[in-house]
Amino acid sequence: MMASNRTLPILLALFLTVTSIAATSKATAQGNDVQVVLSIAGFDQEAYTRLSIEVGRTSSTTLEYACLWTGVLVLKFTDVSVADRADAMTYTRRLLQSAGIEKGIEFLHVHAEPRGSGKC
Numbered sequence: 001m002m003a004s005n006r007t008l009p010i011l012l013a014l015f016l017t018v019t020s021i022a023a024t025s026k027a028t029a030q031g032n033d034v035q036v037v038l039s040i041a042g043f044d045q046e047a048y049t050r051l052s053i054e055v056g057r058t059s060s061t062t063l064e065y066a067c068l069w070t071g072v073l074v075l076k077f078t079d080v081s082v083a084d085r086a087d088a089m090t091y092t093r094r095l096l097q098s099a100g101i102e103k104g105i106e107f108l109h110v111h112a113e114p115r116g117s118g119k120c
Contacts, residue, residue, distance in 0.1 A: 031079035034088045034112040035064070040096075041104030043071035050099040061095065072108070078115070085110045 040047070048066055055063045055075070065074040075092060082088045088110050096105060 031115050032077075032082050032088075032112045033115050034077040034080060034082055034091070034110070036073075036075045036077070036088060036092045036107065036111075037109040038073050038075070038092070039106045039108055040071045040073065040101060041106075043068060043073070043101075043104075047099070047101055051096070051101065054095055054099040071104075082112055085112065088112050 043066075045068060048068060051066075051073075052063060055061050060078045060080060062076045062078075063073065064076050065072070067073075075095070077088070077091065080088075080091060082091055089107055092107075093105070096102065
């Protein structure tokens with residue numbers, strides 16, 4: 001039995017909707033790359049060592065820059081599941097807490113972008 005002229009457009013619209021939803025969920029399944037610039041009051045060699053150990057536990061986190069004199073750090077998280085700036089800050093705070101750094105933290109800049117092809 002052949003579909004009537006009315007059901008064909010409905011079936012086509014349904015197919016396109018399902019395909020679009022599947023593509024969207026696949027795109028959101030990819031993580032984000034996040035760069036966090038922060039200042040930590042009283043950041044010293046001991047705190048740097050503890051943080052370096054915590055950063056080294058995972059391949060998705062790197063300590064891109066650290067200045068002991070000013071306490072400015074740049075952390076990079078690769079392919080992490082964060083939805084917005086607040087999630088990235090919470091993720092960073094958890095990392096710092098695991099290194100015993102809980103006070104004097106000031107977020108200077110947080111940049112998150114979807115991970116995907118064509119990125120350097």
